[in-house]
Amino acid sequence: MIFLLSVLSLLVCQAVLSPISNDAIFQYVDDHKDEFVQRLKDWVAVESDSSDPTKRDLVNNMMQITKDFILKLGGSVEMAEVGEQELQSGKKIPLPPVILAEIGNDTNKPTVCFYGHVDVQPANKADGWLTEPYTLVEKDGNLYGRGSSDDKGQVLALLHAVEAVNTIGLPVNVKFIIEGMEEVGSNGLDKLVEEKKDTFLSNVDYIVVTDTPWLSKKPGITYGARGNCYFFIEVQGARRDLHSGGFGGTVYEAMSDLIYLLDTLVDAKGHIRIPGIYDGVVPLTEKEIKLYKDLEFKLDELQADTGVTRFLHDTKEELLMYRWRYPSLSIHGIEGAFSGSGTKTVIPAKVIGKFSIRQVPNMNPSVVEKQVVDYLESKFSERKSPNKMKVSMIIGAKPWLADMNEPQYVAARKAVKRVFNTDADMIRAGGTIPIAKNFEEVLKKSVMLLGIGGPDDAPHGQNEKISMYNYIEGTKLYASFLQELASQKAP
Missing domain, CATH: 3.40.630.10 (Zn peptidases)
Incomplete structure (x- = not known):
């Protein structure tokens, strides 16, 4: 009797999971x-x-x-x-x-x-x-x-x-x-x-x-x-906005300092210049390389969809790896700068640059934060500007x-x-x-x-x-x- 019930139970389970069901x-x-x-x-x-x-x-x-x-x-x-x-x-x-x-x-x-x-x-x-x-x-x-x-x-x-x-x-x-x-x-x-x-x-x-x-x-x-470390770089110059006609060429401009700092973060090929930033990245294996090769993905279709004429990487495997399994740094905008239509000849007193680093295993947001702050403070010191600079991490998602x-x-x-x-x-x-x-x-x-x-x-x-x-x-x-x-x- 027990055997019969066991068989019936098995048949019921198979029926629930069968292609017919x-x-x-x-x-x-x-x-x-x-x-x-x-x-x-x-x-x-x-x-x-x-x-x-x-x-x-x-x-x-x-x-x-x-x-x-x-x-x-x-x-x-x-x-x-x-x-x-x-x-x-x-x-x-x-x-x-x-x-x-x-x-x-x-x-x-x-x-x-x-x-x-x-x-x-x-x-x-x-x-x-x-x-x-x-x-x-x-x-x-x-x-x-x-x-x-x-x-x-x-x-x-x-x-x-x-x-x-x-x-x-x-x-x-x-x-x-x-x-x-x-x-x-x-x-x-x-x-x-x-x-x-x-x-x-x-x-x-x-x-x-x-x-x-x-x-x-x-x-x-x-x-x-990927995770996301989002940063603000704040540069403070004068107490108020200044007229470029009266002060252009006479002051250390906050905007110039900020653009200089932003330009030091990443090179033209997308490589992040911050020392040590790649130390935590999990090494690539042959098994993972094969996984990327087998994926269905066409660069020309992505180009057609986005309107991008040329990517930083030439092969499917490279592009996907740099999109998924390597960190990237993107500059998103500047707050405090004149961005409206027309012409405004102001020298902003304070500007805030915004950028993010998409980090990957096994990068740690707290380590990334220290690397970024140390690097930017070093670069700002080299510039010898009297303006004040502050770096803060707003998001630290793993x-x-x-x-x-x-x-x-x-x-x-x-x-x-x-x-x-x-x-x-x-x-x-x-x-x-x-x-x-x-x-x-x-x-x-x-x-x-x-x-x-x-x-x-x-x-x-x-x-x-x-x-x-x-x-x-x-x-x-x-x-x-x-x-x-x-x-x-x-x-």
Whole structure:
């Protein structure tokens, strides 16, 4: 009798994970395609711009809409308060609550927690949009609208996948962390994760971020991201702005000092001149070189998309390495300088230069900060200017790198193979994803970025879109991932 029950149990497990069940789930997704697109249309219509405090009610409305949908799926939802935001005027307003939701609590199943956000970047048609940014428009196989890719479309694809898989029963427990302030720094989220690590997040085995693009039209799984050290160089000269007609040629100008300092940071080939900055970079291995060679990526397509006529590096492998696994330094702007139209012959009294260093494993932000400060103080001393100079690091976000052999990465690769009939590209992000590192450090669990955005979705720019193919097939990817994850050995 015991043997018979064991056989029946095995058959049930195989049935849940079989291609036949998967086919039924995929068919469910295809059958509900129009409904899924309509829901994205409804979500895009909500102008949940987190950067504009006057639209805070719209962000809150978007959070409520998301909560209601998760409840409809059979989940339980907590709207976690994360404090207040102080505006420049000094007024304080509540931050949008963070959704903590779960579907399933079977202790015999693994638990995966998905992170996403439903706030968006600002958008106006006058900025160069060809369509109304908050009206989803389908054209040439693409769905245009603010948030269609970043991140409403990706969050919805995940929720629709849970809906589809749940028609036969979820093989894993699913949790969600969905916020409404990601586009302005995820205010309060780090503290919330720390507070919930022993309660809501205590039984989580895996964390998946659903807010990333592919490198090409081939599906990609992201296993690493660079960090970000953001610096201000402040140079103070006279007590007030001076007229160049009366003082030009007679004073040490703050702007000249600043431009000199900025020019010493990086050479024409992108090499950072700060001594010791490359000491912490993990050495390149032959295995990693092969990984880059196998990626699907074309320089000419990137040139066509960006309008860049020539890059600093000539091969695919070199460009991707310097984009992902080596540090870079970029100069972003000067505050206090005249930047309007027309001619203004002022000598600014104080200017602030802004630049960032995208650091990589195993660079440490505190070490980078000291290297930068020491170097700039040395260069400023050489200039022998009487002006005052101060360097400060405003952001010190760490890089993140995961083990591609962890169970959820294996499950994701199998899911990509099943849905798209191709091997996934294993990629890294050149930008910074602080929440990934935060999850890893606080929860000590495997973190993976499994997004479905396209390489040309323009998530922060004009005419943001997600392709219909990525949206629908991406839903199948998430559905297949849930099933494949159940078959992996628990961490």
